[in-house]
Amino acid sequence: MSSTGDYEFLMRPVSCVKGITERRTAILGRCGVSSLWDALTFFPFRYEDYRRILRPDQLQADREAVCYGRVTNVKTELSPVKRKRITTVTIENAGSYAKGVWFNQPWMKDRFKEGGKVLFHGIPRFGGFGIQFSNPDVIYLEDDFHPDDFEGKRLPVYHSTEKSSRNGMRSLISSIVEEALPHFKEYIPQEMLREYALMDAGEAMRTLHFPGAKSDEELAKARRRLIVDEFFVLQFGILLTRRILQKENYEAHHLEPGGLIRRFLDILPFTLTESQLSVLTDIKKDMLSNHPMHRLLQGDVGCGKTVVAATAMLMAVESGYNAVLMAPTEILARQHFQTLSKWCEKLGVDVLLSLGGMKAKEKKAVKERMEQEKPFILIGTHSLLFLEDEIPNLGLLVIDEQHKFGVAQRAVLRENKRIPDTLVMTATPIPRSLAMTLYGHMDISVIKKPPEGRMPIKTYVVKPERLSKVWDFIRREVKEGRQAYVVYPRIDEKEKAESKAAAKMYEELKNNVFPDLSVGLVHGRLGKEEKDEAMESFRQGRTNVLVCTTVIEVGVDVPNASVMVIEDAQRFGLAQLHQLRGRIGRGRHASYCVLVDNTPLEKEDELYQPLLMTENQRLEVMARTNDGFEIAEADMEQRGPGEVFGEKQSGHPLLLLANPSRDKNELSVSTEIAKKVLSAYDLKKLDGEHLENLYTRIALRYGPEFKIPGF
Ligand code: ADP
Numbered sequence: 001m002s003s004t005g006d007y008e009f010l011m012r013p014v015s016c017v018k019g020i021t022e023r024r025t026a027i028l029g030r031c032g033v034s035s036l037w038d039a040l041t042f043f044p045f046r047y048e049d050y051r052r053i054l055r056p057d058q059l060q061a062d063r064e065a066v067c068y069g070r071v072t073n074v075k076t077e078l079s080p081v082k083r084k085r086i087t088t089v090t091i092e093n094a095g096s097y098a099k100g101v102w103f104n105q106p107w108m109k110d111r112f113k114e115g116g117k118v119l120f121h122g123i124p125r126f127g128g129f130g131i132q133f134s135n136p137d138v139i140y141l142e143d144d145f146h147p148d149d150f151e152g153k154r155l156p157v158y159h160s161t162e163k164s165s166r167n168g169m170r171s172l173i174s175s176i177v178e179e180a181l182p183h184f185k186e187y188i189p190q191e192m193l194r195e196y197a198l199m200d201a202g203e204a205m206r207t208l209h210f211p212g213a214k215s216d217e218e219l220a221k222a223r224r225r226l227i228v229d230e231f232f233v234l235q236f237g238i239l240l241t242r243r244i245l246q247k248e249n250y251e252a253h254h255l256e257p258g259g260l261i262r263r264f265l266d267i268l269p270f271t272l273t274e275s276q277l278s279v280l281t282d283i284k285k286d287m288l289s290n291h292p293m294h295r296l297l298q299g300d301v302g303c304g305k306t307v308v309a310a311t312a313m314l315m316a317v318e319s320g321y322n323a324v325l326m327a328p329t330e331i332l333a334r335q336h337f338q339t340l341s342k343w344c345e346k347l348g349v350d351v352l353l354s355l356g357g358m359k360a361k362e363k364k365a366v367k368e369r370m371e372q373e374k375p376f377i378l379i380g381t382h383s384l385l386f387l388e389d390e391i392p393n394l395g396l397l398v399i400d401e402q403h404k405f406g407v408a409q410r411a412v413l414r415e416n417k418r419i420p421d422t423l424v425m426t427a428t429p430i431p432r433s434l435a436m437t438l439y440g441h442m443d444i445s446v447i448k449k450p451p452e453g454r455m456p457i458k459t460y461v462v463k464p465e466r467l468s469k470v471w472d473f474i475r476r477e478v479k480e481g482r483q484a485y486v487v488y489p490r491i492d493e494k495e496k497a498e499s500k501a502a503a504k505m506y507e508e509l510k511n512n513v514f515p516d517l518s519v520g521l522v523h524g525r526l527g528k529e530e531k532d533e534a535m536e537s538f539r540q541g542r543t544n545v546l547v548c549t550t551v552i553e554v555g556v557d558v559p560n561a562s563v564m565v566i567e568d569a570q571r572f573g574l575a576q577l578h579q580l581r582g583r584i585g586r587g588r589h590a591s592y593c594v595l596v597d598n599t600p601l602e603k604e605d606e607l608y609q610p611l612l613m614t615e616n617q618r619l620e621v622m623a624r625t626n627d628g629f630e631i632a633e634a635d636m637e638q639r640g641p642g643e644v645f646g647e648k649q650s651g652h653p654l655l656l657l658a659n660p661s662r663d664k665n666e667l668s669v670s671t672e673i674a675k676k677v678l679s680a681y682d683l684k685k686l687d688g689e690h691l692e693n694l695y696t697r698i699a700l701r702y703g704p705e706f707k708i709p710g711f
Pocket residue numbers: 270271272273276299300301302303304305306307427451452
């Protein structure tokens with residue numbers, strides 16, 4: 001067993017670094033940075049480039065440049081010739097002057113304050129009054145910016161949830177990173193690095209956080225190394241999982257479904273869809289085979305995964321085994337328990353519930369029942385994983401995984417004496433390339449269609465100027481007896497702002513737009529009673545138009561609602577919009593989703609993060625398709641894999657830099673390297689140092705309980 005010094009060091013809280021006070025620890029915590037490792041992997045989202053900052057007197061006409069100065073004058077005038085409104089901002093540095101000029105953008109005037117420090121980036125020209133940039137990109141600098149400190153360097157910019165200054169955030173992170181860096185070490189042997197032209201991992205990490213005057217190429221190389229790192233860890237985990245699965249420590253002998261399953265299908269109030277049946281065929285084949293099942297079941301919310309899981313569990317029970325269902329939350333566990341109890345009661349099969357918060361007496365009863373021979377179905381949360389050894393005669397493990405990727409893998413990777421058949425369910429449409437990266441050790445089945453033939457939803461993207469037409473349309477639908485949602489989706493943590501926007505719009509719609517209709521309001525800051533009442537009124541059809549925030553995402557089912565208007569749609573991930581849109585189209589009526597695109601004309605960060613598609617093109621994907629997978633794929637191409645899991649996948653996203661749909665080359669390189677490292681390991685060709693570093697890296701991903709077999 002190797003030493004775990006580096007792992008333990010990197011898991012230390014940031015507060016152990018000198019200068020990281022309680023207040024700073026709290027700031028970092030809100031950005032998801034609690035350990036040294038978190039800080040290391042809190043990558044800058046862009047760089048400010050001060051490698052070539054010029055003074056106005058150093059500018060040359062027609063040569064792209066970045067120019068630094070302090071604002072000395074701001075004015076807007078009407079040009080006499082073409083009656084354009086011209087905004088001119090003059091900056092000064094060491095006695096020389098340059099101007100920035102904007103046409104017909106009077107608001108630019110308010111973006112500058114005299115004495116403020118700015119950078120203009122663009123192509124300057126000589127005009128009547130000296131050198132000027134027309135429409136330059138502007139970077140507004142902090143007051144404590146001194147060009148000399150930055151001259152010749154690139155500076156990382158980190159995301160921050162606070163108003164804390166860029167410089168402040170930068171110095172926080174860099175002091176921690178400085179401390180942590182020596183403990184993140186290369187685990188891939190030299191000759192492999194050379195073969196694939198990869199940089200040293202620690203060096204790459206240093207480059208991203210302290211780029212100095214490094215070139216674009218060097219930065220790209222560092223990024224590439226860390227993309228390979230992210231993929232490697234997942235690929236290596238998959239290889240190990242497969243290896244464990246291949247070891248025949250599996251002895252569930254499930255039988256062909258018989259009378260119990262027939263009776264179950266009889267008592268169900270519906271017949272299974274073709275999609276459900278075909279998935280069940282896959283599952284049955286796996287369960288009857290001599291190898292452990294490891295299958296991922298994908299299907300949108302409401303597709304009917306639960307009944308599939310229930311059928312599989314009853315197959316285990318009929319074969320004399322116990323079955324376990326793990327839900328991500330207690331609420332969902334209770335819900336599953338109710339559904340399954342109702343069905344199983346009539347079949348004479350016992351369903352047990354085990355939750356952390358249960359009374360000792362209840363726990364004891366469950367435990368006693370578990371000791372009896374007669375097979376049962378046990379339902380609980382993911383914490384059951386730690387109980388698993390105590391569950392006798394386990395034949396099938398069903399994991400409702402939702403956003404918590406990795407639970408299933410951990411179930412296998414623990415040193416298990418016996419491996420049950422495992423079925424993992426997820427409601428997130430995961431694009432194929434990502435699924436292969438995350439779930440490469442599993443077979444995949446998809447429930448493609450929800451039960452009843454639901455009406456497709458028509459989606460339109462509109463500019464805010466056309467909202468009055470949209471309101472007319474809502475009025476017509478309401479006349480037909482339908483109902484409508486007007487949504488202000490959540491932006492980051494700004495629930496307060498969101499609620500305010502919704503409340504304001506509610507007043508506007510109620511008083512000025514729909515004075516004749518009944519308009520309701522639901523947002524996160526209402527009391528529970530108020531919220532319930534507003535929802536209930538909408539559910540019963542007394543409210544025609546419901547103005548709301550994303551609180552409606554959770555468990556709302558109003559089949560009569562046929563219109564959804566989503567404000568500021570351009571700000572949201574497509575996967576998220578898809579989830580929201582799933583609230584309509586649940587009844588017998590044609591449904592309509594209107595995405596309001598409020599993209600402003602210019603955006604500060606565009607210079608650094610050019611999107612491949614414009615916001616509008618992104619939204620067009622929504623208009624084109626209702627297919628969750630297609631949307632997820634488009635989303636991932638654009639905004640990376642984190643987007644697929646939505647903002648709720650906060651904390652420790654799996655892939656920070658890597659994007660399987662973009663970084664195909666790195667993905668295949670990582671797969672090759674993972675195989676080679678594993679075989680070098682098998683041949684005992686990894687030297688002690690690399691071995692130790694590898695162990696550290698794997699522990700950072702999967703936890704310290706993770707064991708490389710024989711390690
Ligand atoms: P999921 O777990 O995939 O989100 P559920 O299993 O909760 O979906 O199913 C959603 C609803 O559809 C439930 O009320 C369920 O009883 C119902 N349902 C499932 N399968 C069918 C079917 N074949 N026909 C009609 N209704 C079904």
